[in-house]
Amino acid sequence: MENEGKPGFACISPAEFSTAQYLEVPLPGSHSDSVKFDKAGNHSGKIAIHLCHDFLRRNGTVLAEYKTLSPGSIIESYSALRLNVLMKGSKTRKAGWFRRNIIKNRMRDDVYFINGHHHDVLRDRFSNVFIQLLLPDGTRDYDFPNCKASLQRLPQTAKLLKHFYS
Numbered sequence: 001m002e003n004e005g006k007p008g009f010a011c012i013s014p015a016e017f018s019t020a021q022y023l024e025v026p027l028p029g030s031h032s033d034s035v036k037f038d039k040a041g042n043h044s045g046k047i048a049i050h051l052c053h054d055f056l057r058r059n060g061t062v063l064a065e066y067k068t069l070s071p072g073s074i075i076e077s078y079s080a081l082r083l084n085v086l087m088k089g090s091k092t093r094k095a096g097w098f099r100r101n102i103i104k105n106r107m108r109d110d111v112y113f114i115n116g117h118h119h120d121v122l123r124d125r126f127s128n129v130f131i132q133l134l135l136p137d138g139t140r141d142y143d144f145p146n147c148k149a150s151l152q153r154l155p156q157t158a159k160l161l162k163h164f165y166s
Contacts, residue, residue, distance in 0.1 A: 001029045026105040043077040071125035078118040079156035
């Protein structure tokens with residue numbers, strides 16, 4: 001969690017002590033946001049539990065219930081997260097210098113994407129929407145029939161795009 005700053009919750013990355021293959025998915029929020037996944041409006045927690053359960057399922061672990069999300073739900077959760085950060089503005093604690101140096105996030109300073117996972121899911125599952133982000137200002141067409149149909153199923157994403165690119 002990129003915004004944790006409490007003593008005793010120092011960030012640890014596998015890169016510091018292991019050569020094992022791993023994936024870090026930085027999310028905005030504090031330590032407790034990653035584990036309170038059933039809390040209403042806690043999109044970081046929903047994404048975190050999805051990633052954990054998806055990993056366990058893919059690697060043969062049997063659970064009574066998997067809390068995985070559809071690609072549309074993942075994108076909607078990321079969009080809601082980004083909108084929350086925009087609404088909180090300066091009240092959102094920035095990732096501290098120690099986190100910035102430990103947790104790599106190629107999208108940390110991007111205006112739209114939260115992290116690489118957000119980028120990749122939109123690119124791979126909603127390429128018709130993703131391609132519009134690559135076009136220069138003034139040429140984006142979210143009313144293009146194929147794009148419009150996707151955005152009707154993704155209201156938080158449509159709201160976020162409207163905020164940035166209207």
